[in-house]
Amino acid sequence: GAVVSQHPSRVICKSGTSVKIECRSLDFQATTMFWYRQFPKKSLMLMATSNEGSKATYEQGVEKDKFLINHASLTLSTLTVTSAHPEDSSFYICSARAGLSQETQYFGPGTRLLVL
Amino acid sequence: GQNIDQPTEMTATEGAIVQINCTYQTSGFNGLFWYQQHAGEAPTFLSYNVLDGLEEKGRFSSFLSRSKGYSYLLLKELQMKDSASYLCAAMDSNYQLIWGAGTKLIIKP
Numbered sequence: 001g002a003v004v005s006q007h008p009s010r011v012i013c014k015s016g017t018s019v020k021i022e023c024r025s026l027d028f029q030a031t032t033m034f035w036y037r038q039f040p041k042k043s044l045m046l047m048a049t050s051n052e053g054s055k056a057t058y059e060q061g062v063e064k065d066k067f068l069i070n071h072a073s074l075t076l077s078t079l080t081v082t083s084a085h086p087e088d089s090s091f092y093i094c095s096a097r098a099g100l101s102q103e104t105q106y107f108g109p110g111t112r113l114l115v116l
Numbered sequence: 117g118q119n120i121d122q123p124t125e126m127t128a129t130e131g132a133i134v135q136i137n138c139t140y141q142t143s144g145f146n147g148l149f150w151y152q153q154h155a156g157e158a159p160t161f162l163s164y165n166v167l168d169g170l171e172e173k174g175r176f177s178s179f180l181s182r183s184k185g186y187s188y189l190l191l192k193e194l195q196m197k198d199s200a201s202y203l204c205a206a207m208d209s210n211y212q213l214i215w216g217a218g219t220k221l222i223i224k225p
Contacts, residue, residue: 006158043203043217044159093158104149105213107158 002028004096006108013084014116021079021111023094029074030096034105035067038091050077084115118142120216122204127222128194136189136202136219144209148180148187151203153218159203162189191221199223 003026013019023033032051036044048064050056050071058064068080077096081088091112095105119141128134140148147166151159165171165180165187177190189202201218208214 043215046213046215049212091156104161104164106161107151110158112156 002026002096002098002104002106004030004094004106004108006094006111008111009109010112010114012114012116015085016083019081019084019113021081021092021094021113023077023079023096023108025075025096025106028096028098030077030098031074032097033071033077034095034097035069035077035079036093036095038093038110040091044093047079081113084113086115089113089115118206118208118214120204120206120214122202122216122219124217125220125222127224128191130194130196130223130225132194133190133192134194134221136191136204136221138187138189138204138216140185140187140204140206140214140216142206142208142214145182146207146209146211148178149205149207149213150176150178150187150189151205153201153203155200162202194223196223196225 005024007022035047038044046059047062048056048058048069050069052071052074056069071077091110093110094108097105122138149164150162152162153159163178170179175192180187201220203218204216205213
């Protein structure tokens with residue numbers, strides 16, 4: 001199956017700093033990548049959808065200036081949490097799919113962010 | 117609005133069979149996905165149904181009825197490692213996934 005990697009797997013940072021999370025599709029070209037956030041014992045919450053070479057589409061309530069998403073190539077998308085605060089602590093998961101239609105989303109292993 | 121309903125938690129015995137139900141309401145429909153998620157890990161793909169009927173894949177099977185807006189995931193010969201959350205997600209007309217809250221499956225020896 002398709003492989004998606006995510007880096008780092010865990011990060012601890014101080015309040016006010018910025019954190020960058022990378023999502024890579026290793027064996028396929030991902031025209032679309034998704035960024036999710038998941039709180040403990042809750043379902044996935046879609047934050048934004050990014051298509052290669054265009055601006056990300058953010059879900060309602062997600063601050064685009066705080067969560068910067070860049071999809072620079074068909075295999076790499078990055079999420080930068082700017083000026084992180086303790087309430088940004090969460091599990092961030094990316095997923096990727098190869099086509100626009102009903103192609104399956106393949107998930108990265110997730111990044112656990114703790115902001116002190 | 118768009119909505120996915122699935123039970124919050126289920127308990128079953130090792131070696132038994134369990135069926136996890138999911139009902140959905142979406143704007144358009146482009147398929148129904150089931151994912152497995154172990155605690156602290158990202159979801160992994162289990163199945164995809166877009167036509168009515170049963171799709172069997174080893175110990176896991178998934179069923180879809182589009183007219184009823186209903187799907188189920190059937191797990192046979194349960195093993196302790198099957199203890200996880202099972203997420204149902206329907207794809208709408210914009211090819212966006214609408215996620216259920218997940219069903220936590222507890223397997224007892």
